[in-house]
Amino acid sequence: MLDIINITVGYKHFPVLKELSLRIKENEFLGIIGPNGSGKSTLLRTICGILQPWDGKILLQGVEISRLTKKEIARKIGYVPQLSSFAFPFTCEEIVLMGRYAHDGHRKRDYEVVNWAMELTDTLTLKRRKINELSGGELQRVVIARALAQEPKILLLDEPTVHLDINHRMEIFKLLWELKLHGITIITVLHDLNLASEYSKRVVVITDGKVVYDGLPQDIIDKEIIKRTYGIDVNIIKNPLSRLPLILPR
Ligand code: ADP
Ligand code: MG
Numbered sequence: 308m309l310d311i312i313n314i315t316v317g318y319k320h321f322p323v324l325k326e327l328s329l330r331i332k333e334n335e336f337l338g339i340i341g342p343n344g345s346g347k348s349t350l351l352r353t354i355c356g357i358l359q360p361w362d363g364k365i366l367l368q369g370v371e372i373s374r375l376t377k378k379e380i381a382r383k384i385g386y387v388p389q390l391s392s393f394a395f396p397f398t399c400e401e402i403v404l405m406g407r408y409a410h411d412g413h414r415k416r417d418y419e420v421v422n423w424a425m426e427l428t429d430t431l432t433l434k435r436r437k438i439n440e441l442s443g444g445e446l447q448r449v450v451i452a453r454a455l456a457q458e459p460k461i462l463l464l465d466e467p468t469v470h471l472d473i474n475h476r477m478e479i480f481k482l483l484w485e486l487k488l489h490g491i492t493i494i495t496v497l498h499d500l501n502l503a504s505e506y507s508k509r510v511v512v513i514t515d516g517k518v519v520y521d522g523l524p525q526d527i528i529d530k531e532i533i534k535r536t537y538g539i540d541v542n543i544i545k546n547p548l549s550r551l552p553l554i555l556p557r
Contacts, residue, residue, distance in 0.1 A: 308333040308492055314363035316353050323349045325516040336493045338507030342537055346516040347496045351463045355386040381409035385454030389465040396437040399430060399449045406456030424455035444475035464495040480506050504528045504551045512536055528552035
């Protein structure tokens, strides 16, 4: 689905990702973790074409991303950035409709898809509300709806639950899981390691611009790996309900 081959990319002359490679199969649920500043957001920005790799390449279903137009990319990849801010008081429905830009479709179909995306994200009641007058959780759900309106095959999310309370955090992850069942490939950066453990089928650890660990949550959410990655000691037990690793702070 997505083949990231030896990419080096950064800002100005300062490389952030250094010869990073990662191969992602269709319909995966991939959690990306790693310390602040390790390059997780930079990786997502490069995958969706905002940044161009200085070296190496990214293949999307076998085609090099740099050869695709912005619209072609947007029909395959939806991106939910870490922080979204809107200067103009568009309604939520208008914001989600912007996700249809890449399709040049019929107005009727556009509204059908907008409706579908808003239903799935539980934002239909926000349709007429102004985007700049929402709570953090509502805003995040609308931004996800906009990405879904692109009808992407891959959804990239950058710490999607960072400002949300436990209830909305669960809601977002239940939604992502549902999207995976719809056949969408989910790639999400996570700061909450327990969420990574519970939801990801595969966890990738990025440190200093490189993939340093890649595997099942059972193998990656590990005392020694957490220590090496974050420099902290934690206790890890097996969640009695899911049998997956659960981190307890010391
Ligand atoms: P992460 O998401 O893992 O916290 P980022 O990819 O955001 O890390 O950042 C990696 C490094 O790149 C950091 O050192 C950060 O300061 C730097 N960086 C991020 N965005 C920019 C930017 N727009 N211009 C210059 N440097 C940046
Ligand atoms: Mg980041």
